Structure formats: structure tokens, C-alpha cells
Amino acid sequence: MSDPSPPAVSMESIVALCKRRGFIFQSSEIYGGINGFFDFGPMGAELKKNIRDCWWNDMVRRRDDIVGIETSIIMHPRVWEASGHVAGFTDPLVDCKVSKQRYRADQLFFAEVVVDGQTVGYVSALESENTADQLQEAAESFKRKRAIQGKLGAVAVRNMTEARPEEIALIPSPATGQPGSLTPPRSFNMMFQTNVGAMSDAASVAYLRPETAQGMFADFRAVVDTGRVKLPFGIAQIGKSFRNEITPRNFLFRSREFEQMEMEYFIHEDADWQKCHREWINWCKDWLLSIGLPSSHLSEYNHPREKLAFYSRGTTDIMFRYPFGVQELWGIAARGDYDLMQHEKHSGIPQSIFDEATKRKIVPHVIEPAVGVDRIFLALLCAGYAEEDVRDDKGGVERRTVLRLSPRIAPVKVAVFPLLKNKPELVARAQEIHRRLKRKYAVFYDESGAIGRRYRRQDEIGTPWCVTIDFETIEKDGTFTLRDRDSMQQTRIGEAELFALLEEKVY
């Protein structure tokens, strides 16, 4: 599709297809469902596995410099103290009890109004480009309205996390302009908590991991000591992570249980990290193209320096144009030596390695490409979903729904049909071919319904090819019809050629 702005597909129709064809079910649906959790049906499980397998093959097996590991979901709680998640994976929030507005405490600013050295009141403002000016103006207005005489001092901007308890009642809500309705900042830690062992007390508290990355950092020494790795090298893993999101939204995009594919690429502290960072951004983009995401939907977003997380030297997100907007798909972060140093500090175990080239002990720096399997899953469905008009022989127009998935990740690679179900010789031959194909590929056998219906069923689950066994197959040369999903074109092909095609396209 060369059209730069194809008609927007609605999330509604994608969700409906997911349900109808067994890609995604709502978790625990028979009990009314649970918000932010999803199940993968038969087609979804295949598609997801294919995404993981492609990533693992390309990222780990087909490279000499990256090893794969699998770490536990529950780790020692001190891992999350070291990583900053216990303290920092928390958004202190302030509520306005009157307007019901909620603000992030570090984005809600206030200042004392000081006249002739006396504090006469407070003003507040939300974060913007000129928060300080806004507060200054608000302070002048405050003084004028109350007809206070004297000299107004320059405002000292603070945010709500810095407010003293006795000040909170005096700070006006930005929503109402009146003081007294704001709550003190309250923390909402996004990590799921549980207890390890039979006793539920403070000492037994543990967390479900909110990211897989820390597993790689925590096992860094073990991998270095046993994995026969040399800088630069990477450690990769695929696994579930959990975040107690305040508001899960947009179907799979933000859920509370999700699966990440992360890789920590360790480089020498003197290496050109910007070059390495760029190379990984390009690698990730190429990989997305290789599983069939169109470049027209992809873009890059560089986090502005002042917005970076404290540990980050630079973060670039590969963005995807979802029906609900352009959103982050893959974050590639340059994290410096922050994580290893944190673990060195907290564990007391040195995280440095001996560098042969410089004969020095160094702590490597890291480039981290981190992506969510579920987000890729959703992107593939959004990019691949199409409803198109098809002209039939009689000149009529019909609508068909088709999922254009790359053969690499399609849940079913080939569907095998006997042209007619009531002809035993066709059925037997079709089943025989099916049996040989399924030893190596995910294939599907179907004999029920008209042949056109069977093609359309496969279109909806994204099967790239269908083969139909007909009388020619049996009576003549053994060739059968190969029907292409996207063009709907039919060609005759033999079994050896079919295997060759699959060998080339499914890797």
C-alpha cells in the first residue's frame, strides 16, 4: 500500500477480529473480566510465540555477541531498591478534593506571596514553559486583589513534593483558585507487592518485576564469569513484567501484565556510545520491517535532554502510528553505567570487569533496547488489518477482511484444502500433504464449506498461502493450486517448490 494515509482502521474492528478469530480474549471473562489483563487465544498464542522466536533468533542465536538468559519474576527486594524502583517507581499525586482533579506533585508548582518580608498567602500553577512568570503574575494579582500595601518579593518556585505539611492547606488548587482542597502528595507505587514465605510481614515483602532489565544487571557478574563473553557484548531476555497501572487503556497497549523483550548491550566506558546507540536504533527499525511493519507507520522520537530519566544519557523511542495515536513501541536508552554502579553500591559486590585492551578494571556502559511483545502484537494487527472490496466473476462487489501478516510471524503459514470434501481421493491426498507440512510448519487443514469461504477464513487470521488439492493433482502431475492471500492470485505449484518457498519466506 503506497497511500501515505490509508483510511484509519478502528480499534473496535480489530478488537472484534481478535475475539472472533481467537487472538485475544479478555482475562477471566466468565467472572466479569479483570481490567488490564488479557488472554491469548489459539491464534494469538501462535502469533506471540512467533514474535518472540523471531526476536530471539535474530537477537541471540544469529549473533555471536549476545547471550540469552531467563531470570525470575520475583527477585530480592533490594534489587528494586538499588534500581530506584521502590523509591522512584512512584508518582506522588495530589488530589483536589473539590474539583476532583489529580496532579502529579512534581508538576504542580506553588510559591509564597511575600510582601515586605511577610508571607501573606500562596499561589499555584501547573508546570509550563514559564511557570515562574505565571507564579509571579499570580502573586501580583493576589496582592492587588487584596489591596495589600508594600513591596512584593520575587517568588520562590517550589513544587508540591517540597511543600511543608502546614503549607498544604494554604496552597490554592489550580482548578478552583481556592486553598484548602489539596491533599498531601500520596505515593502510588506501580509495583505489585506480594509476600514470600508463609508469614506476611514487612520482612517478607517482595515485588513482581516491573521490568526484566534488572535481571540482566543482577546476573551480570555470573554471565561474565561463565558465559565466555568479551566487550562489547549483550545479555538478552524475554519475559513477563507487571505494573499496577492506574488506568490501563487502549486494548493491549497498556496492560498490567505484559511481556518484554529487553537486551542490555555492554560497551567499554570509553566507547562511542552515541554511535552504538544509533546502530541499535537502526537494528531495531530493520527488525520491525523484517516482521512486516510498514515504515510508513514508524517514526523516531528523541527524548529532550531535560525530560530524560535521571539515569539516561539519551533515549530514542521508535514510535508506531496506532489507530489511537502515535505511541511508543521500542525504547532505546543509553543508560551509562548507572545500573551496574547502583548494584555495586547496594550489593557491595564489584561489577567491574578486567579490560584486556587497556589493562584496567572498568564498569561497562550500557545501551538498552526494550520493547513490549504485546505492543508489537498490537502494531502488527493494526498495520495488517484491512477491509477491502473484492470484485467477483459476476461483477458484484464483496467486502473481505484480511490480515496482512508477514509469513515470518503469521500464526498459520499454509492452509491445505481438498477442493471437494465428498471425494475421498482428494481428501486423502490433502491430508497426506498436510501431514508432511506440519512436521515443520504451523499449517491448517480445512475441508468444510465452499472453497471461497475457506479462503476467507484464512484471510482473517493472516495465513499467507492456501493450497487446494484438485483432480489435476491426482490425475496429472501432482501440482496443486497455491493461492496468495494479498493478491488472491492462484498459481500451480508442486510440493518441492512449496517447501522451497516456505524455506525462503519463513525464517
Added chain:
RNA sequence: GCGGUCGUAGUUUAGGGGUAAAACCCCUGCCUUCCAAGCAGGUGUCCCGAGUUCGAUUCUCGGCGACCGCACCA
């Protein structure tokens, strides 16, 4: 978390204080020599709980879930 809209087969919808309907899908059989054909038969539904009522899927309240806005998204 706040506000709004909503919740009837797998899907899309109709209906309604007296136990529910259609189309498509799906399954079975017949038929069918390549794009959702036809005929016959079949499975399957009022989100959950409490209240009002002789009786609630329908009304009320609460919960859960979905969508849309706001806020949030280390």
C-alpha cells in the same frame, strides 16, 4: 482516580415488568471441479449481586466490565 455513554447468542442488532428474536458466524448431512453459493437440520444469549414486586433480563442501588474525555503513563 474523576466525569459521560453503555452492557441481550461468537458477532451485529431488535425487543420488552409475565422466562426472548433476527441476520451473519459456527457444527452436522446432502450437494458443489477454485473466492463468504444452495437445501435440510443443530448448538448457543439477557454482565454479577442486592432491593422493589405475586413475578425483574426490563425499574432502583451497588459492583464488575467496555468505550470516550480529563488526569496519569519511573
